[in-house]
Amino acid sequence: MTQPGLEGKHMTQKTFAAFAFAFGCLAALTGVARAEDAAGDAALGEKVFNKCRPCHMIGETAKNSVGPVLNGVIGRKAGIYEGYNYSEANKGSGLTWDEATFREYIHAPQAKVKGTKMVFAGITNDTDVSNLIAYLKSYDAAGKKTP
Ligand code: HEC
Structure with a gap:
């Protein structure tokens, strides 16, 4: 039943x-x-990096140009990329490009490092900056893609 x-x-x-x-x-x-x-999304960050390309190279064959090579820049001390002629302002800044410091810097480079020769207005959109950081972190110090 x-x-x-x-x-x-x-x-x-x-x-x-x-x-x-x-x-x-x-x-x-x-x-x-x-x-x-x-x-952050590295693929989206690659598009943001187009704003940096006129002056910066990244990857295994990257060379210093207007600005220094940005391989492994997140976590790198300011002013130490070999062979690049930094301004005193950058070299003497005592900064390390950890995520928080980089974020402040890229928001307004000339405010964070007074007298820097990086002539770039900055990126104010936080999501763009997060994506850019993810893209930068996708290369190690030798310019190899990180897994
Ligand atoms: C018009 C050229 C130009 C553009 C565009 C530009 N930069 Fe730069 N950048 C420079 C120059 C020149 C320096 C060296 C600054 C100095 O020595 O004062 C520099 C320095 C830097 C540094 C410090 C590196 C170190 O080793 O201390 C970082 C980080 C950086 N740029 C990131 C970026 C990013 C990310 C972008 C894109 C969002 C960007 N830059 C766009 C020219 C530029």
Whole structure:
């Protein structure tokens, strides 16, 4: 003897469980996507880097040009890339380009390092800067793509 009422309730619980599972997965996926946002997107950062290309090179064959090579620049001390003729302002800044310092600098280079010869207005959009940082970090100090 089946009791339609009970069977119906049983199905509802199953359906509910399935929905709960689906929502759980969605929430987890959204969480991952958000974490990536915060860390920046290197592919989008490559487009931001087009603003730097007139003066900076990056990658295994990069050479100093108007500005120094930017391989491994995040975490690098200011003014130390070999063979580049830095301004006294940059060399004597005592800065290390950790993410927070780089962020301030690229927001307004001439405000952060008074007298720098980097003539660049700056990038004010925080998402653009996060993506740019992710792109810069995708190269190691030798200009190799990091895995
Ligand atoms: C018009 C040319 C120009 C543009 C555009 C430019 N830079 Fe520069 N950059 C320079 C010059 C020149 C220096 C050397 C500054 C000095 O010695 O005072 C420099 C220095 C730097 C430094 C310090 C490096 C070190 O070794 O201390 C960083 C970091 C940097 N630039 C990042 C960037 C990024 C990222 C962009 C793009 C968003 C950019 N720059 C755009 C010319 C430029």
